[in-house]
Amino acid sequence: xxxxxxxxxxxxxxxxxxxxxxxxIVAAGLWATYQARKHPEKAETITRLFAxxxxxxxxxxxxxxLGVSSLAPTHPAYVSYKLGEDLPLNPCNWLAFVALAxxxxxxxxxxxxxxxxxxxxxFNAVLTPSLYENFPHFTFCKFWIAHTxxxxxxxxxxxxxxxxxxxxxxxxxxxxxxxxTVISLGINALIxxxxxxxxxxxxxxxxxxxxxxxxxxxxxxQGDIIAxxxxxxxxxxxxxxxxxxxxxxxx
Numbered sequence: 001x002x003x004x005x006x007x008x009x010x011x012x013x014x015x016x017x018x019x020x021x022x023x024x025i026v027a028a029g030l031w032a033t034y035q036a037r038k039h040p041e042k043a044e045t046i047t048r049l050f051a052x053x054x055x056x057x058x059x060x061x062x063x064x065x066l067g068v069s070s071l072a073p074t075h076p077a078y079v080s081y082k083l084g085e086d087l088p089l090n091p092c093n094w095l096a097f098v099a100l101a102x103x104x105x106x107x108x109x110x111x112x113x114x115x116x117x118x119x120x121x122x123f124n125a126v127l128t129p130s131l132y133e134n135f136p137h138f139t140f141c142k143f144w145i146a147h148t149x150x151x152x153x154x155x156x157x158x159x160x161x162x163x164x165x166x167x168x169x170x171x172x173x174x175x176x177x178x179x180x181t182v183i184s185l186g187i188n189a190l191i192x193x194x195x196x197x198x199x200x201x202x203x204x205x206x207x208x209x210x211x212x213x214x215x216x217x218x219x220x221x222q223g224d225i226i227a228x229x230x231x232x233x234x235x236x237x238x239x240x241x242x243x244x245x246x247x248x249x250x251x
Contacts, residue, residue: 002076002077003136003137004137004138005064005138006076006077006137007066007077007132007133007137008124008132008133008134008137009133010133010134011132011133011140012131012134013128015134017135018129019136021129021135021141021148022126022144024146025145025148025149025152026148026152028152028155029050029148029149029152029155029156030152032050032156033152033155033156033159036156036159036160037070037159037160043160044103047156047157048100048104050153050156051096051099051103051153052100053138053149054096054099054100054138054145054149054150055096055097055099057096057145057146057149058088058093058096058097058141058146061088061138061139061142061146062086062088065079065081065086066081069081082194083194083195084188084191084193084194084195085194085195085196086110087197089184089187089197089198090197090198091117091121091122091175091180092121092122092125092146092147094145095117095118096150098110098113098114099150099153102114109172111163112163112165112169112170112173113176114154114157115151115154115165115173115234116170116173116174116231116234116235117173117176117177118154119149119151119154119230119234120227120234122147123151124209125147126147126151128209130204130205131143158238161180165238165239167239170232170235173231174227174234176225177224177231181196181200181220181224183193184200185200188200188201201216201244202216203216203219210223215224
């Protein structure tokens with residue numbers, strides 16, 4: 001239990017732990033999708049349970065962080081709770097709640113937001129993780145369930161019946177990004193210099209694609225432009241596969 005709670009700085013991208021965590025969650029996601037397709041009468045229940053796992057993961061992470069912050073400062077697991085870092089305001093945290101809201105409400109705009117944000121931001125975090133703690137620390141476990149789990153959830157919904165995604169939905173999702181960026185900038189300014197939600201105050205300390213961009217604030221503008229290109233790249237495979245499927249049906 002102490003290793004689960006005590007901070008460490010041992011994570012290395014591409015390590016056995018990294019690959020094993022991603023592989024395990026991919027396998028679990030594929031199994032859930034297989035069961036949902038094999039048993040259509042249970043598909044909705046499986047999908048809702050999938051979404052609840054994502055939400056529960058974020059909530060449990062919050063409870064643990066609050067718990068370790070209440071320990072005596074001399075305790076080896078003690079880490080203070082920081083409003084500038086620990087609120088679930090980064091996309092890969094609140095997207096879990098978007099996933100849950102979608103499976104219950106079936107509102108299409110939630111699906112469009114989830115699809116583009118997960119492929120553009122969450123998938124990138126799987127490839128270039130901003131993570132310090134290695135297995136078995138709770139942040140390591142939470143990080144991979146949250147990120148890889150969201151990617152597999154979008155694949156899961158795509159393999160089942162999900163609303164069509166047209167180019168206009170891409171534009172709307174990009175508009176949501178602008179709104180979220182403005183809100184995040186406001187939250188960072190309100191909390192103070194320690195806040196860096198959505199990496200809008202400074203680049204992540206670990207290696208990321210932002211490293212190839214300019215300094216603050218130019219990388220924000222550059223990243224926003226690049227994000228549009230990534231939104232298009234995320235949509236093109238969907239557009240191609242949908243067009244191909246329709247062509248087969250019509251033939």
